[in-house]
Amino acid sequence: MTEKKGRVFSGARPTGRQHLGNYLGAIRNYVALQDEYECVYCIVDLHALTTVEDTLNLRQNTLDMALDFLAAGIRPDESIVFIQSHVPQVAELHLILSMVSPLGKLTDLPTFKEKVRQQPHNINYGLVGYPVLMTADIVLYKANVVPVGIDQAPHLEFARETVRSFNYRYNTDVLIEPQMKNTEVPKVLGIDGVEKMGKSLNNHIELASTPEETQQRVMQMVTDPQRMRRTDPGRPEVCNVFSMHKVFSPAEEVSMIDTECRRAGIGCVDCKKRFAANLNQHLAPFRARRNELALKPAYVQDVLDDGAQRARAIAEQTMRDVRQAVGLP
Numbered sequence: 001m002t003e004k005k006g007r008v009f010s011g012a013r014p015t016g017r018q019h020l021g022n023y024l025g026a027i028r029n030y031v032a033l034q035d036e037y038e039c040v041y042c043i044v045d046l047h048a049l050t051t052v053e054d055t056l057n058l059r060q061n062t063l064d065m066a067l068d069f070l071a072a073g074i075r076p077d078e079s080i081v082f083i084q085s086h087v088p089q090v091a092e093l094h095l096i097l098s099m100v101s102p103l104g105k106l107t108d109l110p111t112f113k114e115k116v117r118q119q120p121h122n123i124n125y126g127l128v129g130y131p132v133l134m135t136a137d138i139v140l141y142k143a144n145v146v147p148v149g150i151d152q153a154p155h156l157e158f159a160r161e162t163v164r165s166f167n168y169r170y171n172t173d174v175l176i177e178p179q180m181k182n183t184e185v186p187k188v189l190g191i192d193g194v195e196k197m198g199k200s201l202n203n204h205i206e207l208a209s210t211p212e213e214t215q216q217r218v219m220q221m222v223t224d225p226q227r228m229r230r231t232d233p234g235r236p237e238v239c240n241v242f243s244m245h246k247v248f249s250p251a252e253e254v255s256m257i258d259t260e261c262r263r264a265g266i267g268c269v270d271c272k273k274r275f276a277a278n279l280n281q282h283l284a285p286f287r288a289r290r291n292e293l294a295l296k297p298a299y300v301q302d303v304l305d306d307g308a309q310r311a312r313a314i315a316e317q318t319m320r321d322v323r324q325a326v327g328l329p
């Protein structure tokens with residue numbers, strides 16, 4: 001086995017069945033990172049409680065997400081895949097780290113301000129402490145590397161500062177300062193062609209949909225708004241269908257569409273049908289694996305239990321060092 005470069009940690013909120021935006025923005029990268037790093041992937045159900053008030057679907061969403069991760073190629077015999085709340089040490093570390101986390105800095109973070117705008121009726125303590133819990137997640141598992149997109153960069157910077165403050169205050173080096181691995185997270189637009197793809201806007205295409213459902217969603221995709229008639233030349237560079245072709249279609253087909261769209265040689269209906277076919281072909285192995293796994297809920301549960309057990313072993317070791325550094329009896 002090749003020597004790994006270090007340990008990666010990444011947490012994802014349990015948003016249920018994953019869509020193309022999740023796949024291109026995170027899952028694809030999670031799978032690839034396994035070749036170079038020891039990976040710890042956590043489904044952060046405790047984080048979800050800061051915004052999810054109705055937890056009726058939380059368990060199902062968590063399991064659906066785990067299924068999608070495994071079907072997409074996360075290898076549980078190599079990587080640790082687990083549910084955040086199954087490792088209670090994270091709550092203890094969160095509390096200890098909160099003592100070295102300046103309140104002003106937390107309330108100043110752009111993500112906190114955004115949440116305040118989004119849910120003014122529910123500005124809870126957990127929202128303020130969100131980056132502290134995120135820091136606890138990362139350092140509990142002694143991760144050296146965290147893949148983050150540009151929007152999460154301030155949180156990682158906060159985590160790095162918190163580690164420095166903790167180590168300085170308690171004159172120790174038990175916590176590892178994580179490095180940021182800048183990940184280019186493409187902005188995947190929804191089928192409306194305007195907003196980022198997301199479930200709340202119902203503009204998403206689910207990975208686990210049937211080929212027919214996928215084709216239906218693709219046919220609803222908004223194209224170049226200036227192309228009103230079949231005979232109008234189009235502008236692939238402003239068309240979301242074309243952006244998706246570039247990811248999922250063979251290079252010759254992309255080049256053909258690029259040329260033919262501009263001279264109205266291909267219509268949007270045909271273009272979308274081609275994209276739907278290529279997307280379905282790309283997702284076919286994922287869907288087959290997902291269907292297989294869905295028939296084996298005990299196996300999926302075992303994977304998550306085993307992941308939690310391996311995560312707890314690392315966590316307890318970290319907490320022993322932390323408690324000693326802090327001077328807790």
Ligand code: SF4
Binds near residue numbers: 223234262272
């Ligand atoms: S032909 Fe394809 S690339 Fe051109 S506008 Fe229509 S959907 Fe977009």
